[in-house]
Amino acid sequence: MMARPDKADAALYAQVMTTTAPSRPGLSPALWQSIAPDLHAFYMQSLPSQPAWKITPDRQLVTRVRQVLLEQIGRRNAESTLYENMLTRVRRSYADMTLEDMTPQTDAGRLFSTPESVPGMFTRQAWEGGVQEAIDNAVASRRDEIDWVLSDSRKTLPGDVSPEALKQRLTARYFTDFAGAWLNFLNSIRLNPAHNIADVTDQLTLAGDVRQSPLIALMNTLAYQGQTGQQKEAISASLVKSAKNLLGGDDRPVIDQQAAGPAGPLDSTFGPLLQLMGKNSAQSVMAADSSLSLQTYLTRLTRVRLRLQQVANAADPQAMMQQLAQTVFQGRSVDLTDTQEYGSLVAASLGEEWSGFGQTMFVQPLTQAWETVLQPSAASLNEAWQRSVVANWNSAFKGRYPFAAAKSDASLPMLAAFIRRDTGRIDRFLSTQLGGVLHREGSTWVADRTHSQGLTFSPAFLNAVNQLSQLSDILFTDGSQGISFELQGVAMPEVVETQLTLDGQKLHYFNQVADWQSFRWPGVINKPGAMLTWTSTAAGTRLYTNHSGPWGVIRMLEQMQRQKAGDGLYRLSVTAPDRRQLQWLLRTELGDGPLALLKLRNFSLPSQIFSVGVPAPGRTDEYESDVVEGSE
Structure with a gap:
């Protein structure tokens, strides 16, 4: 100066x-x-x-002082103070936005609620009415400071200290906070619980009403707020581009990357939602999935609501509801399953940032409709399972070996009739009665996560049917009933020879070079049973055990100590009355081979498919944790 x-x-x-x-x-x-x-x-x-x-002036001294001051100005804490002061001034002029403010002239409380709100400084009104001007003023002040105090015409300022860089950083920081404030608010919204079909129908009616829908009003507000800060293309530039396209001929690109419509600082966050509402013209440029739209979702929602109203207005609502549920269980319902899949697809299209909001708006309404239809009918399906499968199972196997420690044996043909893949009684019931909510993956039955929402499969039921399914693969490896395996004797001290007889098939081992011998269970039809004898150096041949009947081999295996020695390889051993050890090696073709049948000891078939009255796990917690993490 x-x-x-x-x-x-x-x-x-x-x-x-x-x-x-x-x-x-x-x-x-x-x-x-x-x-x-x-x-x-x-x-x-x-x-x-x-x-x-x-x-x-002393030019060297002035240059050094300017450099120090520029470094001070460029520090992040100084810029943060400038940013916070700017927001403090703007905050006083704009009230926070609540859910009711975003859904004017609608009864949003009947559909969803949240205790949160969006700070008024992070709204389009604040940006256009105060924030944008405040940033420009801050940049102008910085430019005035730098013009004559901190620079001269002979030196160029560092890029991060220039007023233009400051404006970019302040604007980017504001819109980052803007997007975060809206995401935290939207992911906190929760759908009101529905307790019966009347509640569900009321919610779906309100959501699909074009004039009174809080969902439509909220989406319109989000579309407006999501376009904050968009820079529209100037008319002159648009005319020049049109002329170039007209005269360019074959030089035009297949995909015009500049034709995606107005670019906005919130596109990375609000872009998927604007796309869903048809507010983003980029959908006409790239091959986006145009089948996903809010209007299509509302149409499908109305279709489900009309279906539920038919049930509620029927002469016998309970019977009609069970009939509708049966079509879902059997995989024959198109409207309900397609609509639920569509809602899940819409929620997924919004991205991970919108997971809580997407679940609340597009998944939960249909999940509640699902629960209303399926849960009351789950008890009746449990009863059908008990009548057609469990009762016959108990009649055939209860109190019989290997399901109980009894002398009487279970019928092998009857066991096959229950567990054989595809044609067995259990598989037929699961395929015909639960084909819509349960499917097979290899040897395992898996609940369909989409179509079984609102239902809780009994863990004991799934474990039981999967155990029997895996046993079926072992018992019917070659199509016919039976298990093939191999045995090999092991030389032991003071043991001269051992002889195993399994269903008429013999393994005689007298300390010669060991070799594998093939066996099959069941073996010779007219010689069922298992017998073991051994000869020691101190005595003649003695009988260790003798089990008659078709399950004799399995009874003998149960008496032995079993140790896994490798994939499909087991070491079997017994301690004779004279304390000498007798050992063999067992090699299976699939899984545990005949040892898998030992898992049937004390096995009982669960009487319930679904845990009635237990809420489906993870319905809310799946995305509630995401919301908490995203807000930190």
């Missing part, structure tokens, strides 16, 4: 000099402090008319 008379500011100069020069040699401090302010002010006021009074 002392070197630039045209920039003279007497008040500022007097204030600064009073602080930096509180004393002067030859004058008492009291005298100097009384006359200094007037003297400094007089000097600076007279400087414009007395150019000869200006000083000649």
